[in-house]
Amino acid sequence: MSNAQKTPKSTLEVLRGAVEALLTIAGQKQNELADGIGLSDYAVSRRQSRRPEARSPWSFDEADAIARHFGMPTLTLLAGAETACEAYASSRGATVTRLLADRNEPSATVKEPDSPAAPAAAASPESQSSEPEAAAVEDVTQLPDPEPCVLCQLPATTALEGFPQHVSADECAAAADAARPQEAPAESDGDQETDRREPASTPEPDTSQRPHPARERRPSRPRQERSDTKDTAVAFLRRNIHDALEQHNGDLEAAQAFLVRKAIPHAMELLDLTRRSGRYDIVAFPFLPDILRKPTKDKPDQIWEARPKWSRAWDSLPPGTHTVDELDINGAYLSALKTHLPLGELAHSEGPIDTIKLRRSGFHYVTPGEWKHEHLPNPLGARDEDGPLWIGEPTLRQLNRAASEKYGRLCEPPQIHESWTSGSTEHLLEYARAALAEVRAEAIADNDTVAEEYVKAMYSKLVSTMGDSNFNRDVHRPDWMHIIRSAAFSNLWEKAFKANAAGLHIVRVSGTDELHLIGDWRSAVGAQGRPLFPEGRALTEVKLKNQRTITTGSEA
Structure with missing residues (x-):
């Protein structure tokens, strides 16, 4: 058995090993390599990941860029770690042993208490002193x-x-x-x-x-002010639009098609750009519990997003002839980016948990209370089965609000059996959301369909591909995808609840943006006297898509 042949390494395995070895002898970090070859930090991190399920492959163009970065032919890089390291050392007139020894000398100097050079070496770099x-x-x-x-x-x-x-x-x-x-x-x-x-x-x-x-x-x-970060992100989006139009000689259709194709990589660049001033780095490939893993390619994971698909029974409406206004909620997924997202790996806990007090977010295995209201949709969405289920943070908070005195105790609060949660923040994607919202508003004001469709493609494709998609290999956060979707559904339920509280009749609630009402919704106001449904195309406004007439009761 000792003479059995070993399985040869694939080219990708050889390349990963060579990159890791070169980073070591060159004294570089992955972020320095990312800057040198024009990739984001998280893209390099994924390509060099030690977890097979989190890896994405290096492309041929990226291998060429790595070879140029370290100053060697691509074939030398692909020959393996030993050959690549020798070529790198030779290009600097040294040996691999000498380079490794030189890297270790500064730490030895700092450790030596009696060396006169130690204080100077420790105090000289400004980055370590001030x-x-x-x-x-x-x-x-x-x-x-x-x-x-x-x-x-x-x-x-x-x-x-x-x-x-x-x-x-x-x-x-x-x-x-x-x-x-x-x-x-x-x-x-x-x-x-x-x-x-x-x-x-x-x-x-x-x-x-x-x-x-x-x-x-x-x-x-370096720390930046919020306005600086947003302005930088807005400038990035405007530059992409300008460059696309220039590249296609002003052809609007061609430029728009190009920008839509680039929506996913541009969205990931935008995230990287807007997190440079943030306190937390985006963890692109965390450990995932089994509830977030698909059992097979064609079967979903265990999370229930509470997507609504509700139509009111006509016999519960007042009798007569009614005009139904079909409203469309603007930018539902864009607004939902501002929700409490887990920062890192999810940790397991048993029993009840107060995620608001603990500033945590994640998923919860709950038994929901019974829903008995014909005039309002269930916050759990279109669910046909009873019993416990896994729900996301927005759905849990929505159920707790519905069970509160402020909402009229519409149901019993859900009973939490176990949870997977992490420390969270509502502002993780806020800079990116604010930049997209500003460019969207500019596009609408200028009647710029190219910019408007570009922004729409960016936020919609970001949400749809951040979970498990072959089209986005730079992030794998199905937890974020589920929570953002659930937040969009929860936001729609909130609008339906407020419409009912204002005396309007709800006829249909579906998806993220479909709300059908009977009544004068333009004049409806909330508890603070503000209009509930201002009409327009802004994120805080609604559009009237269609009107239809229905007859109920004895007149039907």
């Missing part, structure tokens, strides 16, 4: 006791905006490396001696290296 320290004081607080990081669920001693979190992805990785040796001894009693010795050698380099990645990365993402 700017990072100021940023750390402003953004980072120390926790009295370690708490699970919202991104990786491993113990963290720091917090950002009250959320326990490592200050960089490198610290998350270091925490994961430190946790592995502690679990190994439980697997085999015979290997306890080896397992006990291994952790003794790993903490020293980990503790000496942890502060450095954090201090090197933080200055590269």
Whole structure:
């Protein structure tokens, strides 16, 4: 058996190994490689992922770009890590051993207490003395006791905006490396001696290296004001539209078709651009519980999004002839981007949980209360079965609101059996949403169909492909997809509830944007005296799509 042939590595495996080795001897990080080859950080992270299910392949063009970045022919890069590293070292007049030794010298100098060069070496970089320290004081607080990081669920001693979190992805990785040796001894009693010795050698380099990645990365993402971030994103969208029109010599149809085809990569670039000033990096490929995994390609996962498809029984309407106004809700998915999204990996819990108080979001296995109202749609949507089910955060909060005194106690609150949640924020996609909304408003004001269709394609395709799609290989967040969709359905239910409270009759509620009413909806006002349904094309307004006449009761 020892002479059995080993399975040869694929070209992609060889390329990944070569890239990892080159980054090591060059002293570069993945974000530096991303900048050098024109990809986003998360795209490089996915292509180099150690989890097979999270990987996406390098393309031939990207392999050429990597080779140019490291200054070697593409065939040399594809020959493997050893050949590529030797070529890289040779181009710099050194050997691989010499480059690795040079990389280790600065850390040795800092560790040496008696060396006169140590204080100068430690104090000379401005990024380690002034700017990072100021940023750390402003953004980072120390926790009295370690708490699970919202991104990786491993113990963290720091917090950002009250959320326990490592200050960089490198610290998350270091925490994961430190946790592995502690679990190994439980697997085999015979290997306890080896397992006990291994952790003794790993903490020293980990503790000496942890502060450095954090201090090197933080200055590269300077704080910006909200308006600066949004203005940068708006300029990015305008430039894309201008370039497309120029590239197609003013042909509106051709430019629009081109922009719609580019909607997904442009949306991912927009996310990357708008998160540069944020406190939290987007975790593109987190661990997913089984409830978010499809059992087969053609079968859905276990999450119920509460999509409405409700029509009112005509015998519950007042008798007579009525005009039904079919209203369309503008930009439903764009508005739904502002919802509480999980930041990192989802953690399991049993029993009731107050996600609002704990600032968490995720999915919950609940038994909902009975719905007995013919004049209002069920917040759970078009569900034919009874019993417990998995729902997203927006649906849970909607059911709790419906059960509250403010809403007239329409049902009993759902009973939570178990949950998968993570620390959350409502503003994760807010900069991107605000930029898309501004360009959309400009396009409508200028009657610019190219820009309007471009924006619509960006937010709709972003939501539809961020879950599990071959058309978007840069992010895999089915949890976000479900929650955003559920938020859009919940927003529509809210409008139906307010219409009913204002004395209008609801005839139909369907999808994300279809609301059919009987009554003077233009004059309807809410509890604060504001118009419920201002007419127009803005995100806060509605459009009248169609009118029809129905006859009910004895006159039918």
